[in-house]
Amino acid sequence: MRQLHFRALDLTAKYRVKRVQLHKAVFRKPMWVKHPTVIQFDTQNICNAKCIYCNPHGTFIKNRAKLPLKTINNVLQYVKNKGWFINYVPAFMNGDPLLEPRLTTITQMIKSYLRAKVIIFTNGIAYNNRHLLLDKNLDLVNFTVSAATAETYKKVHGVDKFSDALKTIFWFKEHRKLHQRIRLVYILCKENFHELEVWKELFSCFDQNIRPPFDGGEYKPQSRIAEGDKSFETYLRKATQENYPTSLEFSLDTPCACWDSLNISFEGNIMQCMDLPYQFNWGNVDDVDISEVWHKRNQLGLDHEACRQCKMKNPRWKEIFEKYVWN
Numbered sequence: 001m002r003q004l005h006f007r008a009l010d011l012t013a014k015y016r017v018k019r020v021q022l023h024k025a026v027f028r029k030p031m032w033v034k035h036p037t038v039i040q041f042d043t044q045n046i047c048n049a050k051c052i053y054c055n056p057h058g059t060f061i062k063n064r065a066k067l068p069l070k071t072i073n074n075v076l077q078y079v080k081n082k083g084w085f086i087n088y089v090p091a092f093m094n095g096d097p098l099l100e101p102r103l104t105t106i107t108q109m110i111k112s113y114l115r116a117k118v119i120i121f122t123n124g125i126a127y128n129n130r131h132l133l134l135d136k137n138l139d140l141v142n143f144t145v146s147a148a149t150a151e152t153y154k155k156v157h158g159v160d161k162f163s164d165a166l167k168t169i170f171w172f173k174e175h176r177k178l179h180q181r182i183r184l185v186y187i188l189c190k191e192n193f194h195e196l197e198v199w200k201e202l203f204s205c206f207d208q209n210i211r212p213p214f215d216g217g218e219y220k221p222q223s224r225i226a227e228g229d230k231s232f233e234t235y236l237r238k239a240t241q242e243n244y245p246t247s248l249e250f251s252l253d254t255p256c257a258c259w260d261s262l263n264i265s266f267e268g269n270i271m272q273c274m275d276l277p278y279q280f281n282w283g284n285v286d287d288v289d290i291s292e293v294w295h296k297r298n299q300l301g302l303d304h305e306a307c308r309q310c311k312m313k314n315p316r317w318k319e320i321f322e323k324y325v326w327n
Contacts, residue, residue, distance in 0.1 A: 016087050016117070029324045030253050035084040035294060036262035039075070040274055043067050043106055044095040045266050049123050050158025053187050071268045072106060075285055076113035082291065088117035098126035107137035121185065124168035125161035133172050143169050144185040146192050148199040156192050183207040255302055255317035262290070272297070272306050280306035298325045
C-alpha cells in the first residue's frame with residue numbers, strides 16, 4: 001500500500017495555472033503562441049553519470065564549458081523587460097546541478113528577475129555537495145533514480161553509486177526547507193522495466209514520476225532500448241498510463257511537451273528543442289532577438305528537420321498550428 005507523505009506547500013501553483021488559463025480565455029490563444037512560459041539553461045554540461053538514455057554522453061555534446069552568468073542575466077533581463085509570464089524554470093538542462101558551484105547565484109538571479117518556480121533534476125550521487133539542495137530558491141528537486149538495485153543502477157546510470165544516491169535523497173528528505181518538494185523520477189527503459197514495481201515500493205514515501213524514454217528517430221540519444229520488444233512496449237504503456245493518459249495526449253493544446261520552453265545551450269544558442277542535438281539552434285542570444293526567433297519557430301512549427309522524426313509530438317500538432325499560428 002502506498003504510504004501517505006507530506007507535500008510541501010506550493011502557494012503559487014493555482015495562481016500560475018489560472019494565469020495561463022486566463023490568457024487563453026482573453027486572447028483565444030495559448031500563451032506559448034506569444035512567448036515561452038518555461039526557460040531552461042545549459043549552465044554547464046558536466047555530469048558524473050553515464051546514463052544510457054541521456055544526452056551528455058551521446059553525440060550531443062562535444063565540448064565542455066559553462067554558460068557565462070552575463071548571458072543568463074541578459075536573458076532574464078530581456079524576459080523581464082518584455083513582461084513575459086514564466087511559469088517555471090528547470091534551471092539546468094544537460095549537466096548535473098550538484099556539480100554547478102554557481103547554483104545559488106543562478107537561482108537567486110532567476111528569482112530576482114522572474115519569481116518563477118525553480119526546478120532541478122539531479123542524480124543525487126554527489127553526496128558531498130548535498131548542501132546545495134538547501135538553497136532557499138529551489139522549489140522542486142527531482143531525483144532521477146532509474147533502478148531499484150545497485151546492479152541495475154550501474155547498468156542504467158553507468159556508475160556504481162546507488163548507495164550515494166539513496167543517502168542524498170533521504171538526507172534531503174530530513175533537512176529540506178518547508179516549501180521544498182521532492183519527486184523521484186524513473187526513466188523507463190528495457191534494462192530496468194522489470195524493477196519498476198520494486199522501485200515504487202522503495203520510494204513509496206515520495207511523489208513519483210515515471211517517464212517513457214525520448215525517441216527522436218535518427219536524432220535519439222545514445223540508448224540501448226530495443227525496438228520491437230513487445231513485452232517492453234506493453235509494460236511501457238501500462239506503467240506510464242497514469243502520467244501520460246491517452247485521453248490527455250489528444251487534448252493537450254500544445255504541439256509537443258517541449259514547445260513552450262526557451263532553451264539556451266552552454267554556448268548561448270537558442271535551441272530548437274532541449275532533447276535534440278546542439279546543431280539545431282536559432283543563433284546566439286547575443287546576436288538575435290529572442291522574440292523574433294520565437295515567432296520564426298512558431299511559423300516553421302514541427303516541420304523543422306530536427307522535429308520530423310520525433311515521436312514525442314502531439315498527434316494533433318498540425319491542427320494546433322493551423323488553429324493558433326498559421327491562420
